[in-house]
Structures are given as C-alpha cells and as structure tokens.
Amino acid sequence: MNANISRREFAAGLGGIVVAFTLAPKLSLSQQPAALPGSLNANRMLDAWIRIAADGSATVCTGKVELGQGAVTALAQIAAEELDLPLARLHMISGDTEQTPNEGFTSGSQSMENGGVALRLAGAEVRAILVDLAAKRLGVEAAGLKVVDGVIRAADGGQVTYGELARDADLHREATGKAKPKSPSAHTIVGKSIARFDIPAKVTGGAAYVQDLRLPGMLHGRVVRPPSYGAKLEAIDEAKIKAMPGVVAVVRDGNFLGLIAEREEQAIRASESLRQTAKWAAGRPLPDQASLYDHLLSLSDDPHVISEKQAALPDGAKVIEATYHKPYMCHASIGPSCAVAQFTEGKMTVWTHSQGVFPLRGNLVKALKLPAEKVHCIHTEGSGCYGHNGADDVALDAALLARGAPGGGPVRLQWMRGDEFGWEPFGPAMVMKAKAALGPDGRIVDWNYDVWSNTHSTRPDPRGNNLLASWYLAEPQQPAPPAALPQPAGGGDRNAVPLYDFPRQRVVNHFIKEMPLRVSALRTLGAYANVFAIESFLDELALAANADPVEFRLAHLKDPRARAVIEAVARKANWRPGEKGGYGKGRGIGFAKYKTLATYVAVIADVEVDSATGKVSVPRAWAAADSGLIINPDGLANQIEGGVIQSTSWTLHEEVKFDRNGIKSRDWLSYPILTMPEAPKVEVELINRPDERPLGAGEASQGPAAAAIANAFADATGKRMRELPLTAEKVKAVIQG
Amino acid sequence: MAVSFKVNGAMHSVPAEPDTPLLYVLRNDLALNGAKFGCGLAQCGACTVLVDGKPVRSCVTEIGSLGQSEVTTIEGLGTGAELHPLQQAFIDDQAAQCGYCINGMIMSAKALLDRISHPTETQVREGLSGNLCRCGTHGRIIRAVLKASQANGRI
Numbered sequence: 001m002n003a004n005i006s007r008r009e010f011a012a013g014l015g016g017i018v019v020a021f022t023l024a025p026k027l028s029l030s031q032q033p034a035a036l037p038g039s040l041n042a043n044r045m046l047d048a049w050i051r052i053a054a055d056g057s058a059t060v061c062t063g064k065v066e067l068g069q070g071a072v073t074a075l076a077q078i079a080a081e082e083l084d085l086p087l088a089r090l091h092m093i094s095g096d097t098e099q100t101p102n103e104g105f106t107s108g109s110q111s112m113e114n115g116g117v118a119l120r121l122a123g124a125e126v127r128a129i130l131v132d133l134a135a136k137r138l139g140v141e142a143a144g145l146k147v148v149d150g151v152i153r154a155a156d157g158g159q160v161t162y163g164e165l166a167r168d169a170d171l172h173r174e175a176t177g178k179a180k181p182k183s184p185s186a187h188t189i190v191g192k193s194i195a196r197f198d199i200p201a202k203v204t205g206g207a208a209y210v211q212d213l214r215l216p217g218m219l220h221g222r223v224v225r226p227p228s229y230g231a232k233l234e235a236i237d238e239a240k241i242k243a244m245p246g247v248v249a250v251v252r253d254g255n256f257l258g259l260i261a262e263r264e265e266q267a268i269r270a271s272e273s274l275r276q277t278a279k280w281a282a283g284r285p286l287p288d289q290a291s292l293y294d295h296l297l298s299l300s301d302d303p304h305v306i307s308e309k310q311a312a313l314p315d316g317a318k319v320i321e322a323t324y325h326k327p328y329m330c331h332a333s334i335g336p337s338c339a340v341a342q343f344t345e346g347k348m349t350v351w352t353h354s355q356g357v358f359p360l361r362g363n364l365v366k367a368l369k370l371p372a373e374k375v376h377c378i379h380t381e382g383s384g385c386y387g388h389n390g391a392d393d394v395a396l397d398a399a400l401l402a403r404g405a406p407g408g409g410p411v412r413l414q415w416m417r418g419d420e421f422g423w424e425p426f427g428p429a430m431v432m433k434a435k436a437a438l439g440p441d442g443r444i445v446d447w448n449y450d451v452w453s454n455t456h457s458t459r460p461d462p463r464g465n466n467l468l469a470s471w472y473l474a475e476p477q478q479p480a481p482p483a484a485l486p487q488p489a490g491g492g493d494r495n496a497v498p499l500y501d502f503p504r505q506r507v508v509n510h511f512i513k514e515m516p517l518r519v520s521a522l523r524t525l526g527a528y529a530n531v532f533a534i535e536s537f538l539d540e541l542a543l544a545a546n547a548d549p550v551e552f553r554l555a556h557l558k559d560p561r562a563r564a565v566i567e568a569v570a571r572k573a574n575w576r577p578g579e580k581g582g583y584g585k586g587r588g589i590g591f592a593k594y595k596t597l598a599t600y601v602a603v604i605a606d607v608e609v610d611s612a613t614g615k616v617s618v619p620r621a622w623a624a625a626d627s628g629l630i631i632n633p634d635g636l637a638n639q640i641e642g643g644v645i646q647s648t649s650w651t652l653h654e655e656v657k658f659d660r661n662g663i664k665s666r667d668w669l670s671y672p673i674l675t676m677p678e679a680p681k682v683e684v685e686l687i688n689r690p691d692e693r694p695l696g697a698g699e700a701s702q703g704p705a706a707a708a709i710a711n712a713f714a715d716a717t718g719k720r721m722r723e724l725p726l727t728a729e730k731v732k733a734v735i736q737g
Numbered sequence: 738m739a740v741s742f743k744v745n746g747a748m749h750s751v752p753a754e755p756d757t758p759l760l761y762v763l764r765n766d767l768a769l770n771g772a773k774f775g776c777g778l779a780q781c782g783a784c785t786v787l788v789d790g791k792p793v794r795s796c797v798t799e800i801g802s803l804g805q806s807e808v809t810t811i812e813g814l815g816t817g818a819e820l821h822p823l824q825q826a827f828i829d830d831q832a833a834q835c836g837y838c839i840n841g842m843i844m845s846a847k848a849l850l851d852r853i854s855h856p857t858e859t860q861v862r863e864g865l866s867g868n869l870c871r872c873g874t875h876g877r878i879i880r881a882v883l884k885a886s887q888a889n890g891r892i
Contacts, residue, residue, distance in 0.1 A: 068835025068872060195831060202836030203824045203843060205771030205812040212770040220765075245754075263753065265761045268777075334775050334783055334871045335837040383773075384835030384872045417776040634831055638877070642834055645873030668780040668869065676865040679875030 036177040038117030039063065043101035047171040049122040050079065052130070056150045056163030057089040063103025064115040065095035065355065066198055068384040069698050070635040071111040073196045077631055078116050081189040082123025082181055084147040085162070092197075095357045095379025105356035105459060107387070107521060108489065109598055109696025112631060116694060125179035130169055134160045184629055184690035191688075193634030198381065210353050210380035211338045211414060218340070219248060221401040221413035222271035223258040224278060225423055226472075228662040229518065231283030233257060236274060244270045251404035254474030258397060258413075260405050268416070285660045287516045293325050293431050296452055301510040303450075306487050306496065311503040317437035317445050320544055322537055324434070325723040326529035328517055328656035329427040330671055335383025336415040337390030337424075341398035343408030347374045352395040353382025359460040360392050360467075367396055367470040367477060368403070386646070388459050388520035390415055390424045393468035400469060418666040423468060426656050427522025428454040428515075430492060432533035442545035444556060447505040449534065453492025454515045455482035456525035484511040485525070489595045495527035495703060498534050499593050500556040517658065524699040527594060528650065531703025532710060532724065535590040539711040540720060548577040549589050549711065559593070561626050564687060565602040566591055568624035572685050573604040581715035584609045588711025590704035599627035599700035603644060605680070607712035611735055614728035618648050618680040618709055623701055625684065628692035636697055641682045643701035649674035651706045652726050742803040744769070745813030755801025760784045762800055763810060771811035771840045775869075782841035782868030786810050792848040811840050814847060823847060826885035827878075834872030841868045846882045855886050 035041055043049070043063070051059045060079045066072040072094055080087045093099050095106070103115055127147065134152040135142035137160055146153050150162040184191070201208040226233070233255045241250050241259060246266030250259045259274060261267035287295040340351040348368060354360040357377035364375050377395070385391055394415055402409035415423075430453045437446035458466050464480030471477060485491030493509035542552035550570050557563055569575075569589070581587060586609075591602040605621040625640045653672050657664040665671035706724070714720050719734045740757075741750040744767060751766040758777075763769045763786070772795050775783030779794035786795045787809040815821035820828070823843050833839050842865060849856060849864035856864065861882045870878065 068833070068837075070834075193831075195828065196833075199828055199831060199833050199836065200817060202833050202839050203811070203827045204815065204817055204820070205769060205810065205840065206817070207770055208836065209770075209773075211773065212764075214765075214768060263761070264765055265753070265757045332871060333837070334781060334835075334869060335773055336775075381835075383837035386871070414774060417778060638831060638834060638874070641876060642873030645875055646871070649873075667778055668776060673869060673871065674875075676868065676870070676875055676879070677859075677862040679862075679873075679879075682876055 034177070036175060037121060038114040039101060039103045040118040040121055040175050040177060043103070043118070044174045046122055046126055046173055046175050048101045049119060050083070050126045051171060052126070052162050052166040052169055054163050054166050056161050057091060058083055058085055059091045059093060060119065061093045061100040062115055062119065063095060063101045063358070064111040065106045065379045066381050067106060067355065068381070069639060070196050070632065071106065072198070073194055074112060074631045074635055075115055075119055076197070077189045077192070077194055079119045079123045081187055082120055083127050085150045087189065087194065089150060097357050097361050097377045102358040105359065107355050109594065109698040109700065111696070112694040113696055116631065120181045121177050121179065122175055124181040125175055126171060128179045129171065130162055130165050133165045133168055190631050191633070193632055196635070208381060209335070210340060210351050210382050211335055213340045213351055213380060213412065215340065215342065215410040218410045218412050219260045219262060219405055220264040220267040221258055221260045221398060221411045222267045222416065223397050223413065223419065224271055224275045225419055226255065226280050226283055228283035231255070231280040234279040234281055236278045240277070241270055241274050244273060248406060249404050251401050253400060254476065255472035256400060256469045258401050260401055260411055286658050286662065288660065289658055292429055295516065296429060296431055296512060299512045299514050301452060301512045303508050303510045305506060306493055306509050307505060307507040309503065309505045313437065313504065314439050314445055316440055318544065319435065319437045320541060321435040322540055322722055324432040324529070324533035324536060326430045326532065327724060328429045328519070329522060329650060329654050330421060330656055330665065331386045331389035331424055331522055332671060332673060333383040333385055333389050333420065336417055336420040337394040338382060338412070338414040339395040339398035340410055340412045341395070341402035342410035343399070343402040347376065348399050348402065349376045349378065350395050350399055351378050351380045352391065353380060353385065354391045354395060355385065355388070356460065360395055362462050363392070363460040363465050363467045363470070364396055364399060366465050367467055367473070368399060386523040387427070388425055388457070390420050392460050393423065396467040396469045421666045421671055422663045425458055425518045425520030428456060428492065428519040430526060430529045432529060434533060434537040436537065436541055438541060438545050442547055444500070444502050444541060445504060447498070447502040449496060450508045450510060451493055451496050451526065451530060452510040452512060453526055454512050454519045455484060456491035456494070456519070456521050457485060458482060458520040482513050482515065484509065488597055490526065492526040493530070494525045494595055495530040495592055497596055499559060499562055499596060501558050502556065517656070524702045527592065527699065527703045528647065528706060531590065531592040532706040535592070535704065535707030536710045536720070536722065539588065539714060550575055551577055553589070553591060561600050562591065562593060565600045565624040565626050568685050568687060569602040569604050569622050572624060572683060573622040575604060581712070584611060584716055586712040586714070586716025588708045588713070588715055590707025590711065592703045594696065594700035598695040599625055599697040601625045601640065601700045601704045603701060603704040603708040605705065605708035605712045607709055607716050609713060609716045609731065614732035614735065616652055616713060616726045616731055617678060618652070621680045621682045621705065621708065623682065623684045624687065625697060625700060626687040626689060627695040627697040627700070628689050629694045630686060630688045631694055633686055636686060637684045639698050640684045640701045643699065644682045644705040645674065645679050647702035647705035648680055648709065650702070651709050651724060654725050740800045742800060742806070742808060744808040745810060751800070753800060756799045758796050759786070759798040759800050759803070759808065760795040763795060769810050769812050773837055773840055775837070782845060783838050785841040785844040785868065787844060787848060790848065790851060792845050811843055814843070822888040823882070823885040826881040826888065830877050830881040830884065832874060832877035832881040834874050838868060838870045842870070842878050846885070850886055858883060
C-alpha cells in the first residue's frame, strides 16, 4: 500500500466507494455496521438488490453494467442459482441512478468479485427469508424444506410458492451477510455456459444499443470540438449555420460548441460547415512525438517504493539492464460514443453507455448546476469501451444540447469518428526500466524495476469535474487533481511487482502528474506495459542464464496456481524446452496474475517475421487461465481469447500519432487495428477452482499475450523489441540495426 | 424532397435529399437498427448492407444512386422467430462480445457465402478483411461463418 495516498484520495479515485467513507464519521463506534463483502457493504438493503413479485418472478438490480463482456448474464446466473429460480423468471435492471445499487464503475474486472459476491449473498439471504416464512406457513421446520424453481416443498407434500410469500416477505431490511450461499458442488446454473441474453438482438437488428434509441420527437445533435486541447473559440457565423437545412439551434457556451438539427445527416453537414468556419485561438502545444519518452522522463515525478526486499548480493553476479516503452493507445471503440438526453420540467434524463452512471451523475450535476435528484442516468449499452472512452463526455455534450433545444429535446448525439479518436482519454504512454543480477547458479539474485506513468484514471470524480465539455464552458470547471491509484491493484504500477520470488527486489512507481495528452483508464491500466516489460526482461535474463524460458519462470515461482497455468499452457502448445526459433519463426511465453490478485494467465504465441518488409504476424496463440470458481466457462473463454487478440492488435499496430498542434490519429487509416486475416488462432484452457472465489478475467490475458509476442519475436530474430508497437518500420530498424 | 427505393422487398419513400447516405435513412426513417455508424468513412464495415447482393458501405452510399436496386439489411435476412443460418450460427457460437461490428460481419459473410458456398477459413478471413472487430471476437466470427456454410437450408 502506498502510504502517501490518503484514504480520502483512495476513496475518491474509486468513485462509488466514497459513500461508505463519508458516512463513516457520522456513526459512533458502537453504531459502526459490520463490513459486508463486495458491493453489499455500500448498498446494504436487501430490496436494493432483489425484489420478489406476486407472480413469483424476481427483479434483480445490479449497479454493474453490460459492456459486451457478458456481465449481466453472469450476474443473473449467480442470482438465479442462490434464489433457486430459473433464469427466465429473473428481470435484470442494471445501472440506473433511480433503480439500482450504486456500485461505482464497471471496471477493473470486478463485476464478479464485487457485484457477483453481493448478489450471491443477497440471493442466499432472500431465499432463507422465504424459506423461513414458508416453514411458518406450512408449520414445519425450515431445515426440511426444499426449493425447486421458486416452489418451496415440505416432506409431507405441503408447498408454497415465492409468489404466494412475496407480500409477507420483508426484504426492506439490512443484509446480514450471514446466509450461507450454496456449495459449488450443488450449482446447477453457475458454472454453465449460459447463452448471453444480449446476443440475439445484436444479430437480428434488434434495439441493442443507446445508438438505437429512438424517442418520439427526437432531434439530432453534433458537437464541434476545438482544433487542439484548450483552444479558445473566437468567432462563428451563427446566422449562416442556422440557415442551413434542418438546423434547429446552435448551442454555444464559452468554448463548447454544438448544434441540433431535425435529421442526423443535416446535423452532420451543418457541423462540418461549422467546424470549417469557426475561428479558434491556438491551444496548448503538445510535446514532440519523436522525443516523447525523454519528455516524460523530464517531467517532475513523485517516486514511491512499492515493494522492497533485502538480501545480501552474492559475489560475481552478472548485471543486466533494459528500458522498455509503451506509447499512448486509443480505446478505439468501433461505434463512436453516443448519448440521448432530454430536459423536461427542470429534470435531465440521460441514456448513456457510461461505465458508472452514479459517478457520471455526480459530474453532470456539477456541470449543469442541477440538484442530484434532477439528473437521472440510465445505462443503455454502447459499443465496447475497454475502459474510459468518450462515453461520459458525450453524455454531458448531449445534456448541454438538450438544454439548448426547443422543448428540451430529446437530442441524440453520436460523436463522429474523428471526435472519438481526437478527444477520448488515451491509455498513457509509459517508460519501464529494469535492472537485474544473475547469480553464479543462473538464478535472479537482484531485481530493480522503475515505471514512469501518468494516472490511469481520470474518470468522473467528485473532487472536480472530469467531463470534457465542463472545461470549455463560459464558466469553466476544473478537473479533479490526478492521483496515483493505490497498490496492490495500482494504476501505472499495476502488475509492476512481479509474482516471482526474488530474494532481493526494489520496485519504484514514478507517478507523473502533468499530462501532455489527455489520459485515463484503458483496459488493464499499467498492467499491459508492466507485464510486457517484466516478462520480456525475464526472457532476456533466461537467455543470459542459458535457460529455457518456461523452466526459468518455474524456477523462480512458488505459487502453485501460477505454476499450474504455465505448465498447462506449455503442455497445450507442446512447448519443447531448448527448442530454438529461427528462419523468421519463433515462439514465446508470457505470464501474469492480473493485478497480482486476480486471474492467473499464461500465454504462448507463435510469431513469424518477414525480414524484408518488417511485418510481424501471430498465426497462433495458446492461453491457460485460472480465475477461481468459473461462473460461465464460455463467457470466460471469450474474454481470455478476446484479450489475447486485442493485445495482438495493441502490440503489433497501435500508437496514437500527434504533432505539436494536435492529435493526428483521427480514423482507422491513421490508427490501424488488427484485421480479420491477421487474427491469431487462439486455444484456451480453463482451470476451474470451485473452492476458490471467482476472480476478474476481462483484463487478464492482454499483458501475457504482449510479452509472449515480444519473446517470440526475439526467438525468431535474435533481436529484442523493447518499444511497442512492433510495427514494420520499427522492426526493420531493429533487425537491420 | 422525397426519394424512393426498395429495402428488404418493400418500396419506401423518405423525406431526404438524394445525396443523403443510406445509413441515416435506414436507421432514422425506416427504424432499421442493424446497420451501424462506425466511421462514416467506409473504413470499418459496421454499416454494411447488400445492394443487389453486393456488400456496400451504407455510410457513403447516397440514396439517390440506388434507383431500382434492392437493398437488403440484416433485418431482411431473418428475424428472431426465423433466423438465417448465419444469425443462428452467431448465436450458437456466442460470436459476439459488444456486437457492434456483427451486423457488418454477417452481411459481408452473406455476400461471401452467396459467392462461395463452402469457403475455406482463409477465404472467410479474406471475405471479412474489410470489417473491423475491436473486442477480439475474430476467431468465433470465423467459426460461426464456417458453421453456417455447412448448415442446410438457405444461405
């Protein structure tokens, strides 16, 4: 734990948890409620989670939301399992500031760990309450009752349904957290590959996304962003724009600019015209991309030692050093961010694909200067986000337009492709320096690792306003001061502490406050870069020790679950110790336990390098994962496989381009991602641990995949790529250099 | 100004200029959600529909250029009650994460299977090379298209 981060900063950085801390001082010690597991702690009433209806169905509320990762289906499985109800009798409500618990953000692969645990305990307790009621009504002992599909049966044939008990079941009470959930061996729904609820609409053109929302009288908005960060609006020809077909209003508030039209194509045309004719004073210059990493190291940093182990250094140790770089990366959602907003009778309703409707509401309230009860945020799925993209920003944009629309809208606003690439908060650029020593026996005897990074979360935050448009209003609001996210999960230093058992180590997180480019949470936060660096370096050390990379890892690793995934993936890929690549073909391994406290993943990748063109391809990859108790095997495999492929895209292609005047990556040509012919074939092996708690997996395979690719590249070419991505240009320079 | 054209077998007249991209008319006038706005630049494939059986990017196809052509959207392939084998295969294989690209994947696959009824894996990959997926669902999408190509019945 980083002692220099105050408890308040810690809480604020995590948004939803704030409530638990701010309430605490009002209670005397004797009143202090017992801590409850997961999200139950901050949302303690049972009926906030589960309500039983007279027809025997259950409404299950979750503050976690569907992002295309299958979370809502998995959460429904957990609730149905504990309630002994079929999935078809569950009505799921997710992410609604007027209907669901506040679970902060759906992020950090924590939906199962926090949201799932809460539903598991709440479900078990609701079931126990219903069974107790049934026992009284039937005049039998509760212990002798059995529940099947919401019908409670006694041994003597008497029975009563959940529906019949619904009226008498008082669920408006605090959870005790004491009801015992089912033993995994009794599970009939959890652990099954239940088909996701959201997929049928997605393959038939059903209404699946906020982009598909079509309200009566809906108008279409577009925003016109400045040419660069912080540019000030000098003049627009409002009359000319207003005269364009369909334009209903031009909305300007300081340096925020947008418009509303009757039809979407009219809004697009008018906004293009407005973009071309608006006059802006120059904004803040960006650093020179060619010397980006030197620039980052030149900024003032706040170093903290996050792990230290002391031991004597043996004589004759061989010291090896390496520096690794990771560029700014985009979330690059296929669908640009979108929101629909309506302002009626002083109340703003926003349909949003934000990852956290409650924290978003907090910042909307500030920007709009409305009381909290006058802003209602309703989660409606969007295109996959992979972290903090434009989802929250577009919600404020849409609200500002709705407020400026005749009758208050509704206004639907979808960002254009260039808005998303140019203005989303990027995954931060990072520098990692590693230095280690090998003892005479070829084992690592000393490990030093330093990572430099900006914050990895500038999500909506009660300590300021983190919504883009709020900084451009006539009365501009200030963003929350950037904070390092605390260990053990960490931010830039996520996975900076290796799981390996080194006798002596020192890991330092150099937190850089100043942000040359706008940044925030991108899937895995710092873990992708740290695992890339640590696992690349481990292979460099294995090479120096003349050791096989798999054996070298196992020789430094005690954790049996870590060893098991490495051994499993080596078996699956038919890894042969001592086998060398060559002729442009190679094989590599990467491993990590995500956040050092979640899913274990090991990945092996095969790589082919065309030395003439510098093109790197990854035809095949294998992964083994242990995420404790598996809730939905197919969903888990989809996440692990998806992570490997997304990481292949990041690792081979992705880098935000910019010059002194602004962001140059504005479309899919200037920010290419992996195409269908390039996608590796991935085989996944899951290790189920029914007696271990379920662990987050959505971000677990990206770091290991990057390292496996980099290590396979080195195996294929004998050269080491220490700077991401492995583009043809860089590869040629390394091969020929 | 009104422009008429044929979508999923029925004529429609919409109050839009002839240079309006087909995508906005499908979504906003005909309430067809399938085709998605991804880039507006014909780079990502999320908006793919078929015009006379050929895959086109509806975000850059002007409605005035359609004439007597037949537009087919994913809604025209099948519905929840009667799924097209491609739609069924995508559900069976859970070949979606966020699913935003899936319309384009299925429509490009439909055009591919109309051309080559039993494609190889490489042909499927090439046939979908203009469609971007961000979640990493590539493997499942390829598998679903190959399965659909082996299914009996109409493709």
